[in-house]
Amino acid sequence: MALGPRMEFRQTQSLVMTPQLMQAIKLLQFSNLELAAYVEAELERNPLLERAAEEPEIEIPGMREEPPAPPPSEDARAGDWMEAGEDPSRAAMEARLDTDLGNVFPDDAPSPGAGASSTTGSLSDWSGGERGEDYNPEAFLATQTTLADHLEAQLAVAVSDPALRLIGLNLIGLIDETGYFTGDLAQVADLLQADIADVERVLALIQTFEPSGVGARSLSECLAIQLRERDRCDPAMQALLAHLELLARHDRNALKRVCGVDAEDLADMIAEIRRLDPKPGLVFGSTVVHPVVPDVFVRPSPEGGWLVELNSDTLPRVLVNQTYHATIARTARSSADKTFLADCLQSASWLTRSLDQRARTILKVASEIVRQQEAFLDHGVRHLRPLNLRTVADAIGMHESTVSRVTSNKYISTPRGVLELKFFFSSAIAASGGGEAHSAEAVRHRIKALIDAEGADDILSDDTLVQKLKAEGIDIARRTVAKYRESMNIASSVQRRREKQALRPESADA
Numbered sequence: 001m002a003l004g005p006r007m008e009f010r011q012t013q014s015l016v017m018t019p020q021l022m023q024a025i026k027l028l029q030f031s032n033l034e035l036a037a038y039v040e041a042e043l044e045r046n047p048l049l050e051r052a053a054e055e056p057e058i059e060i061p062g063m064r065e066e067p068p069a070p071p072p073s074e075d076a077r078a079g080d081w082m083e084a085g086e087d088p089s090r091a092a093m094e095a096r097l098d099t100d101l102g103n104v105f106p107d108d109a110p111s112p113g114a115g116a117s118s119t120t121g122s123l124s125d126w127s128g129g130e131r132g133e134d135y136n137p138e139a140f141l142a143t144q145t146t147l148a149d150h151l152e153a154q155l156a157v158a159v160s161d162p163a164l165r166l167i168g169l170n171l172i173g174l175i176d177e178t179g180y181f182t183g184d185l186a187q188v189a190d191l192l193q194a195d196i197a198d199v200e201r202v203l204a205l206i207q208t209f210e211p212s213g214v215g216a217r218s219l220s221e222c223l224a225i226q227l228r229e230r231d232r233c234d235p236a237m238q239a240l241l242a243h244l245e246l247l248a249r250h251d252r253n254a255l256k257r258v259c260g261v262d263a264e265d266l267a268d269m270i271a272e273i274r275r276l277d278p279k280p281g282l283v284f285g286s287t288v289v290h291p292v293v294p295d296v297f298v299r300p301s302p303e304g305g306w307l308v309e310l311n312s313d314t315l316p317r318v319l320v321n322q323t324y325h326a327t328i329a330r331t332a333r334s335s336a337d338k339t340f341l342a343d344c345l346q347s348a349s350w351l352t353r354s355l356d357q358r359a360r361t362i363l364k365v366a367s368e369i370v371r372q373q374e375a376f377l378d379h380g381v382r383h384l385r386p387l388n389l390r391t392v393a394d395a396i397g398m399h400e401s402t403v404s405r406v407t408s409n410k411y412i413s414t415p416r417g418v419l420e421l422k423f424f425f426s427s428a429i430a431a432s433g434g435g436e437a438h439s440a441e442a443v444r445h446r447i448k449a450l451i452d453a454e455g456a457d458d459i460l461s462d463d464t465l466v467q468k469l470k471a472e473g474i475d476i477a478r479r480t481v482a483k484y485r486e487s488m489n490i491a492s493s494v495q496r497r498r499e500k501q502a503l504r505p506e507s508a509d510a
Helices: 019-029 032-045 088-097 123-127 147-158 162-173 185-192 196-206 219-229 235-241 244-248 252-259 263-274 322-331 335-372 374-379 389-396 400-407 440-452 462-471 478-487 493-502 505-509
Strands: 049-051 296-300 306-310 318-320 411-414 417-420
Touching: 019 335, 019 400, 032 049, 032 318, 032 335, 147 162, 147 196, 162 185, 162 196, 185 196, 219 235, 235 244, 235 252, 235 263, 244 252, 252 263, 296 335, 306 335, 318 335, 322 335, 335 374, 335 389, 335 400, 389 400, 440 462, 440 478, 462 478
Parallel strands: 296 411
Antiparallel strands: 049 318, 296 306, 411 417
């Protein structure tokens, strides 16, 4: 048989990730804040997109014919304009403009000589002078002082040498939001070509700034700085600071030997330590913390069961302006303009469909989760069922990856609190009697409840917790109990016994 080139047709199927499909997948896993920012960028980029609920246009008197307003009387002009009666036409205008006339029409503001009260002053007096074209109302908004700003202001007063001030600014930049210095002094000296002694001297100066304890390189140094300012850093206290790990373990006998003090003095020293601030920098603001806004609401139905609805405030509403597209399409002449309009129309149409599909998918997944976890909503976390992505995906006819994207960075408001959708997915713990499996989250909650109820003389070890859980029908291994306990930052039984005994009043006299 002769071998040679030949042509043949073959039909195959393959999945192609188009840009539109990638966009839909990306929108699905966005949080509501990320989605709002993305849609805002698309509104700026695409001229065919517009908001579904446009704000009413601002109508300024004079742009169309209106009956002239009667001139104000002399009595109305006299006296303080803030205390004068409200003008209906002015109130209507301010309602439309959502501001006051002084901000929009600065030239129309009453002059200082128009009978203004001497106690209140004129508008220009309040603003610090006449309002020019560069007047910025945002300059009067209160800003949150950060820790770096506070330290730099103190540095400017304490240091006059430009070289030392430059060193101080670099050191302040290496102080984290909790107030600790996280850099390396040798690297700072090498970067600035400065003497290491000068760098250490400037850091020691920064450690005298407010808040007390700032600029420390460790917890013991932070506490020592605060104690020195209180004149309480004696040799016994220094020994205590050098052995903070013993204090964390509540090993008072070892601390008494190390510090050379009796039980009463040790109790006073520990009380002094507890009055200090281990993270002094947190008294200043750092980053803006956004509150959690739920994507889905769940509330009881009057007919029984639960109602699931989307939070409309987190759903961007955009429309495709077909009228504007038809208008500018008639004026497009070049092929580049026509291609640009076609791309904008396709992108806008796909975005609106993707947003609608995203909302429907979130509602479908959330409804199935509520159906699966109805016992949790009715009776609490002990009735949380084990659930995985496959169970939800099979129930609603979707792929597991789709359910995973939907539950990422999404929150649901329930009578049990605002919870992340991923909270409802947990592994199963087998039942000792062969009954229905228990949710891992419910088991964690039960372990915490048992530990919270223990007394100082009745501390539950991990083995004891296993026995109690098996008596309640939960088949669990000791290492699993230890893993769940550590994930909740709960100390071991030995450490908990020391902590509870240390809190008893008679422990100081032991």
